[in-house]
Amino acid sequence: xxxxxxxxxxxxxxxxxxxxxxxxxxxxxxxxxxxxxxxxxxxxxxxxxxxxxxxxxxxxxxxxxxxxxxxxxxxxxxxxxxxxxxxxxxxxxxxxxxxxxxxxxxxxxxxxxxxxxxxxxxxxxxxxxxxxxxxxxxxxxxxxxxxxxxxxxxxxxxxxxxxxxxxxxxxxxxxxxxxxxxxxxxxxxxxxxxxxxxxxxxxxxxxxxxxxxxxxxxxxxxxxxxxxxxxxxxxxxxxxxxxxxxxxxxxxxxxxxxxxxxxxxxxxxx
Numbered sequence: 001x002x003x004x005x006x007x008x009x010x011x012x013x014x015x016x017x018x019x020x021x022x023x024x025x026x027x028x029x030x031x032x033x034x035x036x037x038x039x040x041x042x043x044x045x046x047x048x049x050x051x052x053x054x055x056x057x058x059x060x061x062x063x064x065x066x067x068x069x070x071x072x073x074x075x076x077x078x079x080x081x082x083x084x085x086x087x088x089x090x091x092x093x094x095x096x097x098x099x100x101x102x103x104x105x106x107x108x109x110x111x112x113x114x115x116x117x118x119x120x121x122x123x124x125x126x127x128x129x130x131x132x133x134x135x136x137x138x139x140x141x142x143x144x145x146x147x148x149x150x151x152x153x154x155x156x157x158x159x160x161x162x163x164x165x166x167x168x169x170x171x172x173x174x175x176x177x178x179x180x181x182x183x184x185x186x187x188x189x190x191x192x193x194x195x196x197x198x199x200x201x202x203x204x205x206x207x208x209x210x211x212x213x214x215x216x217x218x219x220x221x222x223x224x225x226x227x228x229x230x231x232x233x234x235x236x237x238x239x240x241x242x243x244x245x246x247x248x249x250x251x252x253x254x255x256x257x258x259x260x261x262x263x264x265x266x267x268x269x270x
Contacts, residue, residue, distance in 0.1 A: 001031045003098070005090040005269035007076045007262075008083030008121040009146065009230040009237050014179035016203045019129055020121035023082070023146060024263040027074045029055060029091040034069030042074040042084070054085060054112065058092025061108045062100070077258075079154035081231035086118035087269075094123070094269040102135050102270060115157070118231065125268030127187050138184070140266035143192040144225055144239035147246050149212060150258040151234040160232035163207050172202035192225065192241060199226030199239060212236050212254070221249035 007025040011017070027042075037049040037056060047053060051065065055072065059065050072091075076084040089112055093105045102124050109119050116130040127139040179198045186195030205213065208229060213236045216227045223242025230237045240246040243261045250259045 001095055001098075002028065003031075003091055003094045003269055004028045005087040005094065005122050006125065006265045006267070008086055008118045009081070009228075009235075010083065010115065010117040010121075011201070011204065011228065011231060012183060013199045013205075013226075013228040014176045014201045014203070015129070015183055016176070016201070017115070018117055018131055019127070019180075019183065020083075020117040021127050021142065021146070022121045022125040022265040022268055023148075024265040025075055025082070025260070027072065027076050027084070027087045027091060029095055030071040030073075031059075031095050032069045032071070033067060035067065037070045037072075039072045039074065041072075042076060043072075043078050044074075046078070047072075047074075053088075055088040055092035058089040058109060058112055059096045060092075061111065062093060062096035077150060077235075079156065080150055081155060081229065081233045081235040082148070082150075083118040083122060083231065085113055086115065086122045089113050089119060090122035090269040098270070100270070103133060105270075106130070106135060107133055121268065123268045123270055126266050127264065129184075139187045141264040142187055142239075143190045143195055144241055145243050146262045146264065147224075147238045147240055147243050147250065148230070148258075148260040148262055149216065149236040149238060149250055149254060150260060151212060152256065152258075153234055155232055155234045157232045160208055164204055165207060168203060176201060176203050196225035196239070199228055201228070204232075205229050208233055210234060210236065212257070215253075216250075221246040221253075
């Protein structure tokens, strides 16, 4: 059996902890008869090659891994805000129960991963919303395309979350509610202007300082309409209607970072 799971970008600006998009960047798992765990690509020599591997633990939630060999080919960078952990869990769940209900698999996976937004998008693809254990897949794609600006540095999601305040002002909450509504409207209608107007946040981005995000927003590249922190960072997603011009400019301005033209994937692991 071979299964694939996509990278994801959560929050998409104002939709903190509830929206995510699947990206056309994939990890792959091959399950055969045998034993052992092998990791190739991203995380090779770093990720566990035994039963403690996150994807194997996810598999074990639904099926017995005894007598199985797990071989991973990873392309999603670790700890960059691109959902590598969610992809690993989605791989294990989908391999164990390929015809499973997405919401049942989400519930199982949340025993290992507390971020439902990333996991939902990794499972079903497209643009997803999650709340109270439910998944709504609201679109195959977005009217603007993602260009990922990926720093070499890593970010711990848990450490990043500890920087968030427990309380925000009514003004900031209202501003985010408006932007989240614009995000949904722009996504479902395919209106790039509405989506661009949504790409602002006051719940998490101000408390996760990113000089990269600030620099991009201060001077948007040609062809770009806005930028968001991907998950908790450090990756920045630049949303563009001309990805080539945008990527060329970012490559010149940020030679220390990896620039990737991606796409929203309509497919997930299931």
